[in-house]
Amino acid sequence: MLLYAIARxxxxxxxxxRAAAAAGLLTNFFFGIVRVAVLTALYDGRPEAAGITLPxxxxxxxxxxxxxxxxxxxxxxxxxxxxxxxxxxxDLLRPIGYLTYWLAHDFGRALxxxxxxxxxxxxxxxxxxxxxxxxxTHFVWPQGGAMxxxxxxxxxLAWLISFGWxxxxxxxxxxxxxxxxxxxxxxxxxxxxxxxxxPLRYFPDWLQQLCALTPFAYTVxxxxxxxxxxxxxxxxxxxxxxxxxxAVALLAAGALVLRAGVRRLVILGx
Amino acid sequence: xxxxxPHLPSHPTARSSSSLRPPLADLxxxxxLLVRLVGAQVRSQLQYRVSFTMDVVSSFLMFGFEFxxxxxxxxxxxxxxxxxxxxxxxxxxLTAVSFKTMxxxxxxxxxxxxxxxxxxxTFDAILLRPAPLTLQVLGSRFVLMRVGAIxxxxxxxxxxxxxxxxxxxAAKLTFLPLVVIGQLAFFAAxxxxxxxxxxxxxxxxxxxxILTYGGHELNxxxxxxxxxxxxxxxxxxxxxxxxxxYPTLYLLDKPDPTGxxxxxRFIGPVxxxxxxxxxxxxxxxxxxxxxxxxx
Numbered sequence: 001m002l003l004y005a006i007a008r009x010x011x012x013x014x015x016x017x018r019a020a021a022a023a024g025l026l027t028n029f030f031f032g033i034v035r036v037a038v039l040t041a042l043y044d045g046r047p048e049a050a051g052i053t054l055p056x057x058x059x060x061x062x063x064x065x066x067x068x069x070x071x072x073x074x075x076x077x078x079x080x081x082x083x084x085x086x087x088x089x090x091d092l093l094r095p096i097g098y099l100t101y102w103l104a105h106d107f108g109r110a111l112x113x114x115x116x117x118x119x120x121x122x123x124x125x126x127x128x129x130x131x132x133x134x135x136x137t138h139f140v141w142p143q144g145g146a147m148x149x150x151x152x153x154x155x156x157l158a159w160l161i162s163f164g165w166x167x168x169x170x171x172x173x174x175x176x177x178x179x180x181x182x183x184x185x186x187x188x189x190x191x192x193x194x195x196x197x198x199p200l201r202y203f204p205d206w207l208q209q210l211c212a213l214t215p216f217a218y219t220v221x222x223x224x225x226x227x228x229x230x231x232x233x234x235x236x237x238x239x240x241x242x243x244x245x246x247a248v249a250l251l252a253a254g255a256l257v258l259r260a261g262v263r264r265l266v267i268l269g270x
Numbered sequence: 271x272x273x274x275x276p277h278l279p280s281h282p283t284a285r286s287s288s289s290l291r292p293p294l295a296d297l298x299x300x301x302x303l304l305v306r307l308v309g310a311q312v313r314s315q316l317q318y319r320v321s322f323t324m325d326v327v328s329s330f331l332m333f334g335f336e337f338x339x340x341x342x343x344x345x346x347x348x349x350x351x352x353x354x355x356x357x358x359x360x361x362x363x364l365t366a367v368s369f370k371t372m373x374x375x376x377x378x379x380x381x382x383x384x385x386x387x388x389x390x391x392t393f394d395a396i397l398l399r400p401a402p403l404t405l406q407v408l409g410s411r412f413v414l415m416r417v418g419a420i421x422x423x424x425x426x427x428x429x430x431x432x433x434x435x436x437x438x439x440a441a442k443l444t445f446l447p448l449v450v451i452g453q454l455a456f457f458a459a460x461x462x463x464x465x466x467x468x469x470x471x472x473x474x475x476x477x478x479x480i481l482t483y484g485g486h487e488l489n490x491x492x493x494x495x496x497x498x499x500x501x502x503x504x505x506x507x508x509x510x511x512x513x514x515x516y517p518t519l520y521l522l523d524k525p526d527p528t529g530x531x532x533x534x535r536f537i538g539p540v541x542x543x544x545x546x547x548x549x550x551x552x553x554x555x556x557x558x559x560x561x562x563x564x565x
Contacts, residue, residue: 023476030480033500034487041351041495042343049346132497181324188328192335203342 002096003104010108014116021116024069028117029124032065036132039198050201055137056228057199062125062139063227064196067220069113070155071162073196075187078102079170080179083261092262099167099255106163143229150236154226157243158219164250165190165215171254174261189214195221201230215246300405307409315414322415329418333366337426351495353524356433358491361518363427365489368453368514370423372461374416375454378407381464381478388468394562403557407465434522442521445536449521452542453489453513457482459542459549466549466556472563481508489514494527501528509545513538 039057043049052060067073079102082088091098125132126139133139142148169186173179191197194216200208211217222243225231231239315322337359344355378384384407387393396406436442464478488496488504493515496504504510512534519526520535 020476027476027479027484030484031487033497034484034491037495037497037500038340038350038491041492042347044347044349044351176320178318178321178324181321181328185324185328185331188332188335191332192339197336197339198343202346203339204345207342 003100006096006101006104007108007111010105011112012108014109014112018116021069021113025117025120025124028065028068028121032061032121032125033132035061035064040134050199051230052199052201052228055133056140058129058133058137059125059140059228060199060224062122063224064220066118066121067155067158067196067223069117070110071159071219072106072109072113072166073162073187073190073194073220075184076166077170077180077183078105079167080173080183083170083173083265084177084179088265097255098262099251099258102167103163103251106166107159110159140228142227147226147229147236150240151223151227153240154222154243157240157247158223160247161215161243161250162219164247164254167254168250168257171257171261174265190216190219193217194219195224199224215250218243218246300402303401304405304409307406308412311409311412312414315412325415326418329415330422331418333370333419333422334425337362337422351492352527353492354433356430357518357522357524359426360430360434360436360522361492361514362490363423363425363430364449364518365453365486365514366423366426367420368450369457369486369489370416370419371450372454372457374413374420376408376458376461377411377413377416378409379458379461379465380411381461381468381475381482383411384465385468385473389472389563391563393560397560404553436521437523445517446521448539449514449517452517452539454542455546456510456513456542457485459545460485462546462549462553466553469556469560481510485510509541512541 036058039061040054043054043057047053049057082091088098091101094101129137129139142151165186169183170179172182176182193200193211193214195211200211200217200221203211211221218239222239225239226236340358341355344350348354350358373380387396387407387410396403396410399406460478460482464475464482467475467478485504485508488510493501493504493511501511505512516526516530516535517538518524526532526535
C-alpha cells in the first residue's frame with residue numbers, strides 16, 4: 001500500500017508537467033521523422049532487411065521515440081542528486097527500503113511518461129502514417145492477444161532493467177563527486193547497445209552478439225523484437241526469461257552496492 | 271589559486287572614457303576581458319579532473335556511438351540515398367565540427383541556460399556591470415567538455431577523407447573553411463535568436479530545439495532523402511540545408527536530385543553570416559525591450 005501511495009504521488013507530481021511533455025513530444029516526433037527518412041533511404045526499395053519490412057522499420061522509429069520518456073533514455077540523475085545533496089539521510093529514515101522507494105517513485109514517473117509521451121507518439125504516427133510511409137502500408141501492431149500480452153510484459157521488464165542500470169550507475173555518487181560523468185558515459189553506451197538508435201538486427205552478427213552481452217539489449221531492442229513479432233512462440237518466452245534474469249540480477253546488484261555505499265556514507269549536519 | 275584568479279579591473283568610467291581612447295584600444299580591452307571570463311570558466315571546470323575527463327570521453331563517445339551505429343548499417347545497406355559511408359561521414363563530420371564548436375563558444379547563448387538568467391533575474395546584474403552585455407553573456411558560460419564532441423567530428427571527417435577520393439582544387443580548399451564558419455555562424459544566430467525570445471517568453475521555447483539540435487541532425491544526412499514538406503521548410507523558411515548539404519554537393523562533385531540551380535551550392539557562408547548579422551540586430555532590439563521578471 002505504501003509503495004502504491006509513493007507511485008501514485010510520483011505519478012501525480014509528474015502529471016503536472018503536461019506542457020513540458022507536450023513540447024518534448026514535438027521534438028521527439030521531429031527526430032522520429034528524420035529517422036524514418038534515413039531508414040526509407042537505406043531500404044532503397046528493398047521489401048525487407050534482416051527480417052524487418054519497411055513499415056515495421058517505420059513503426060520501430062515510433063517505438064524508439066515512445067520509450068524515451070518511460071525509460072528515461074536520455075538522462076536520470078535523481079539518485080545521484082539525493083546522495084550528493086545529503087537528502088538521502090531523510091530517505092534512509094523512511095520505513096521503506098531506499099531501493100524500493102526509488103523503484104516505486106520511478107514506476108510513477110514511467111507511467112506518466114508513457115501516458116503523456118508514449119501513447120500520443122504512437123497515435124501521432126498512426127495518423128501521419130499515410131504521409132511518411134509508402135502507399136498501401138500500415139502501422140504495425142502486435143499480432144493477437146498473446147503478443148499484446150507478451151509486449152506488455154516485455155515492456156515492464158525492460159523498464160525494470162532500465163531502472164536497474166540507472167540506479168546502479170547513480171550509486172557511483174557514493175564513491176565519487178564526479179558521478180555525473182560516469183552516468184553520462186553509461187547512458188551513451190546504452191544508446192548504442194539498447195537498439196534505441198537502430199534495431200540491433202541490422203548490425204553485423206559479431207556486433208549483435210557483443211550488444212547481447214549487455215543488459216541494454218534487453219530494453220528497447222527486446223520491445224522491438226516482441227512488438228514487431230520478430231520472435232515467435234518459445235523464443236518470446238526465452239527472451240522474457242532472460243529479461244527477468246537481468247532485472248533480478250541488476251536489482252540484487254543495486255541492493256548490494258547500496259549497502260556498501262551506505263556503510264561509507266557520512267552525512268554532515270547543518 | 272589566488273595568484274591565477276582573474277583580477278577584474280573596476281572601472282566605472284569605462285563608458286565615458288571610451289570616446290577618448292582609440293577604438294582599437296577598446297577592442298583590445300574587451301578581448302582581454304573575454305579571455306579572462308572564459309579563462310575563469312575553463313579553470314573552474316578543470317578543478318574536477320576525473321569528472322571533466324569522463325564528460326569529455328562520454329561526449330566523444332556519444333556522437334561516436336551514433337555515427338558508429340549508422341556506419342554499422344552500411345555493411346548491410348551499402349548506400350544512403352546514393353551516398354557512400356565516406357560521403358555521409360564527410361558531411362556529418364563537417365556539420366559536427368561546426369555545430370559543436372558553436373555550442374562551446376556560444377554556450378552562454380544556449381537558450382535554456384540563458385533563459386535561466388532571465389527567469390531568476392540574474393540578467394539584471396549583468397545589465398548593471400560596466401562591461402559590454404554581449405561579451406558578458408559570452409563569458410558567462412563556456413562548456414569546455416564539448417571539445418570531446420568536436421574531436422569526434424574531426425575524427426569522422428578524417429575517416430571521410432580516408433574513405434572518399436575528393437578531387438581537391440584551390441577553390442575547394444578555400445571554400446571548406448568558409449563552409450565551417452558559415453554553418454557555425456548560422457547555428458550561433460539560432461542560439462542568439464532563441465535566447466532573445468526568452469526576454470518575452472521567459473522560458474526557452476522547445477520549438478527552438480527543433481531548429482538548433484534538429485537542424486544539426488538534418489545536416490548530417492543527404493537532404494534529398496527528406497520528405498518534400500520538410501525540405502521546403504528547411505530551405506525557404508529556415509534555410510538550414512544551404513549550410514551543409516549544398517556545399518557538400520560542390521565539394522564532393524555530387525549530382526543534385528533536388529533540382530536547385532548550381533549557384534546555391536556556394537551561398538551557404540553568405541546565408542550563415544547574414545543570419546548572424548540579423549540575429550545580432552534582433553538581440554539588440556530585445557535588450558532594449560527587456561523587462562525584468564522582478565525575481
